[in-house]
Amino acid sequence: RKEVEQDPGPFNVPEGATVAFNCTYSNSASQSFFWYRQDCRKEPKLLMSVYSSGNEDGRFTAQLNRASQYISLLIRDSKLSDSATYLCVVNTGNTPLVFGKGTRLSVIA
Amino acid sequence: DTEVTQTPKHLVMGMTNKKSLKCEQHMGHRAMYWYKQKAKKPPELMFVYSYEKLSINESVPSRFSPECPNSSLLNLHLHALQPEDSALYLCASSEGQGTYTFGSGTRLTVV
Numbered sequence: 001r002k003e004v005e006q007d008p009g010p011f012n013v014p015e016g017a018t019v020a021f022n023c024t025y026s027n028s029a030s031q032s033f034f035w036y037r038q039d040c041r042k043e044p045k046l047l048m049s050v051y052s053s054g055n056e057d058g059r060f061t062a063q064l065n066r067a068s069q070y071i072s073l074l075i076r077d078s079k080l081s082d083s084a085t086y087l088c089v090v091n092t093g094n095t096p097l098v099f100g101k102g103t104r105l106s107v108i109a
Numbered sequence: 110d111t112e113v114t115q116t117p118k119h120l121v122m123g124m125t126n127k128k129s130l131k132c133e134q135h136m137g138h139r140a141m142y143w144y145k146q147k148a149k150k151p152p153e154l155m156f157v158y159s160y161e162k163l164s165i166n167e168s169v170p171s172r173f174s175p176e177c178p179n180s181s182l183l184n185l186h187l188h189a190l191q192p193e194d195s196a197l198y199l200c201a202s203s204e205g206q207g208t209y210t211f212g213s214g215t216r217l218t219v220v
Contacts, residue, residue, distance in 0.1 A: 034208060043199055043211035044152065087151060096142060096165065097209060099151040 003027060006088050006100035014108055017078045021103045023071040023088030032091040033064055035073050037084045038102065044087055047073075078107045115200050115212035122190065123220055130185040130215045132200030141183040142209070143175060144199040152199055158183060190219045 006023045013019045025033075033050040048055065050062040050071055061074040071088055088100035113134045122128050132141065140159050144152035156175045157165035163175065172194075174186040183200055195218045201209040 041197075041216075043213050044209075045211070046208050049208065096154055096157055101151050 003098045004088055004090050004100035006086075006103050008101055008103060010104040010106055012106045012108055013078055015078055015080060017107075018074065018076045019078055019105065020075075021073045021086055021088075021105075023073075023100055025069050025071070025088075025090045025098075027090070027092045027098075028069060030069075030090045030092045033071050034089040034091075034097075035060075035062060035071075036087040036089055036099075038087060039084045047086070075105075078105075080107050080109060083107045113200055113202055113210050113212035115198075115215055117215055118213065119216050119218075121218045121220060122187065124190060124192075126190075127186070127188045129187065130198055130200075130217075132183040132185075132212055133181055134202040134210070135181055136202060136204070136210065137180075138202035138204045138210070139180065140203045140205070141177065142201040142203075143173075143183070143185050144201065144211075146197045146199055146214075156185075187217075190217075192219050195219045 004025050011019055035047040036044040037047045038044040048057050048062050050064045052064050054063045059076045063072045075082055083106050085102040085104050087102045090098045116131045142157050143155040145155055146152045154167050155169045158177045161177045161180055172189045176184040197214045197216050199214045200212040203209045
């Protein structure tokens with residue numbers, strides 16, 4: 001089982017749609033969790049950290065379920081500019097961040 | 110300064126060339142990383158430096174040689190590369206186990 005698993009997509013959604021990405025991780029000792037966004041031919045950039053209580057940043061909501069070892073990202077009212085690859089990233093403590101393979105999102109006009 | 114700066118942005122080199130990639134950060138981060146990323150794949154860890162010392166080498170071929178001259182600089186020396194080494198090379202830094210800040214990368218083509 002891979003350490004961090006994501007649905008690769010692509011997710012093709014119309015503008016204004018709500019889209020959800022899921023991610024599972026295998027190491028129960030994982031300590032912190034992130035979603036990074038990567039545009040085509042650019043570097044990954046931190047979108048948001050993910051906390052057990054759930055957290056929201058504008059149209060983006062992240063959730064963590066430690067019992068199920070599951071992380072999610074919800075994007076509401078999708079914009080064309082949201083088109084990117086979304087990387088689920090996990091920190092297991094003493095090792096570097098572990099990246100999922102990424103989920104591609106295309107928002108269509 | 111909240112950036113990681115990488116140079117050059119693009120590099121084309123022959124298989125017999127020697128070149129170096131450079132990375133610089135002035136955020137006081139004590140950990141610095143080299144990643145390799147192929148198209149449509151996630152970043153793949155190559156090396157980790159912690160407090161200027163190499164702490165992780167992910168079994169990277171010796172034709173890639175990292176160097177950390179000081180706490181702000183990280184180099185990747187390249188020699189006798191193969192065409193399959195063509196990729197985006199990303200540098201990142203972090204403070205402890207916190208979030209990583211990535212540079213914009215060097216797009217390397219080996220011909």
